[in-house]
Amino acid sequence: MNRTIRNVTLYPLTTQRRYGRPSQHIVVRLDGAGLSGWGEMSDLSHLPAMMPDLRDLECCLRVLLIGRDPIDTNGIEDLMLLNFPGSRFYGKACLVRAGISIAAHDLKARILGIPLSDLLGGARRTRIPVCYPIFRLKDRADVPGRCELVKQQLDRGFTRFRFYFGLDSDADEAFLESVFASYGGLIELVALDGSGMFTVPGFLRAYRRLCRFPFQMIESPVHRDDVDSIAEARRAIDHPISEHVESPEYGVRLIRAHAVDIFNISVTVAGGIEGMLRLFALAHSANRECVVGTTQELSLATAAQAHVGAVTPKLDYASDPVGPALYCADVVREPVRYEAGDLLVPTGLGLGVEVDFDRVQAMAAPLSAADDAITSLSRG
Structure with a gap:
């Protein structure tokens, strides 16, 4: 069986909170070895007030990841840090790294037939x-x-x-x-x-x-x-x-x-x-x-x-x-x-946990940072 990563797919969606403002996320799917690993770029509704071009990001991730061995999670993490440097407080590159990291580890553990903690x-x-x-x-x-x-x-x-x-x-x-x-x-x-x-x-x-x-x-x-x-x-x-x-x-x-x-x-x-x-x-x-x-x-x-x-x-x-x-x-x-x-x-x-793709589709929504912009700010 070909064990390499065969595809990368990103799904934008919005979730309502029990109280407070809704949050936007990107669900990540990595396909390889006849299995799928799932990850999440969480709660993008934070500064800076901008969102990634989803299709361009998806194309970039496919260039970086398709053909790579999903068992080599260290290599994948290093590749992500090289291409998406930066911290949570200055941009959203770390969310990209996190989503791929989660999906890669999920896929690797599923290939090996063990829980992630093992x-x-x-x-x-x-x-x-x-x-x-x-x-x-x-x-x-x-x-x-x-x-x-x-x-x-x-x-x-x-x-x-x-x-x-x-x-x-x-x-x-x-x-x-x-x-x-x-x-x-x-x-x-x-x-x-x-x-x-x-x-x-x-x-x-x-x-x-x-x-x-x-x-x-x-x-x-x-x-x-x-x-x-x-x-x-x-x-x-x-x-x-x-x-x-x-x-x-x-x-x-x-x-x-x-x-x-x-x-x-x-x-x-x-x-x-x-x-x-x-x-x-x-x-x-x-x-x-x-x-x-x-x-x-x-x-x-x-x-x-x-x-x-x-x-x-x-x-x-x-x-x-x-x-x-x-x-x-x-x-x-x-x-x-x-x-x-x-x-x-x-x-x-x-x-x-197992993804319900019907739920992913039901929650699908385009990304927008319009509601994240701060129009006034005072520090105590």
């Missing part, structure tokens, strides 16, 4: 604690709806939460007061996430108002590329700081500056499975703690993250991949499963 050395755990996102409040009018959202997720089994703060500190404070008064003994607030939107003084003003509430970490307090300011923020507060780590080079900068305690590592920001593994190895070598991050993926990329999270030596806090619980639809027959607030690591071949 391909990566064997699972150390079968479930990963996760936290559900509570997105930013625009003002106090959003407080009742966000409190109801916490109640709904508690009813679904989610007890850990990540709260995105910073647009309106009065609303943030009112929400936390209300939610802890109502559910304080039932919930765990894992992180306050600033998404890098603050200056150092602005972050400290917000932090001092919210630090009286019980939470475990601060995520992305200031601009992610300003390592000196992250370190300044860390010296000024009593909570550990977590940051999305995009590359080993960036991770070394954070370590040398004593800027963060926790590496937030995700398949999209790291640009693939090999990128995730390298960052986990760096974090462990530098005695930094780790979580699996997210950009809110569908089940394909969430399954990939679960397999990587299953094989890494340790995870220190509840992780973030809850996209399949956030979206109203998915592209697989059976989405990844959550139980008692944990993401269960799939056990089938490859990623352990």
Whole structure:
């Protein structure tokens, strides 16, 4: 049997969220050895406000990948990094790398007849604690709806939460007061996430108002590329700081500056499975703690993250991949499963989830960045 990659196909689609704006994705299909490997370029509805020319990207990927051995995932990852350099915070090349990486590993594991976690050395755990996102409040009018959202997720089994703060500190404070008064003994607030939107003084003003509430970490307090300011923020507060780590080079900068305690590592920001593994190895070598991050993926990329999270030596806090619980639809027959607030690591071949092509077609939609443009911005 000819084992080489025979075709590359990209499928653009849009998914509605249970709350918040819809997200756009590209599903990736690699055909070879009579099988298909599936991947995902997740949640492209982020800056920069531009989308790839899908047909041109598909043609480029066919030139690069058709005829290559799908068993050689290292060679494929190296080829992707050579042709699509760049990080999550400056472009979308890393999403291309991530989608191909996931599909290539899925195809390789299916050819070998094993789960992805076995391909990566064997699972150390079968479930990963996760936290559900509570997105930013625009003002106090959003407080009742966000409190109801916490109640709904508690009813679904989610007890850990990540709260995105910073647009309106009065609303943030009112929400936390209300939610802890109502559910304080039932919930765990894992992180306050600033998404890098603050200056150092602005972050400290917000932090001092919210630090009286019980939470475990601060995520992305200031601009992610300003390592000196992250370190300044860390010296000024009593909570550990977590940051999305995009590359080993960036991770070394954070370590040398004593800027963060926790590496937030995700398949999209790291640009693939090999990128995730390298960052986990760096974090462990530098005695930094780790979580699996997210950009809110569908089940394909969430399954990939679960397999990587299953094989890494340790995870220190509840992780973030809850996209399949956030979206109203998915592209697989059976989405990844959550139980008692944990993401269960799939056990089938490859990623352990099976694509339903009828669902892919039903969710098909052209890519557009028109709704991603920011027309006004202020930093606290």
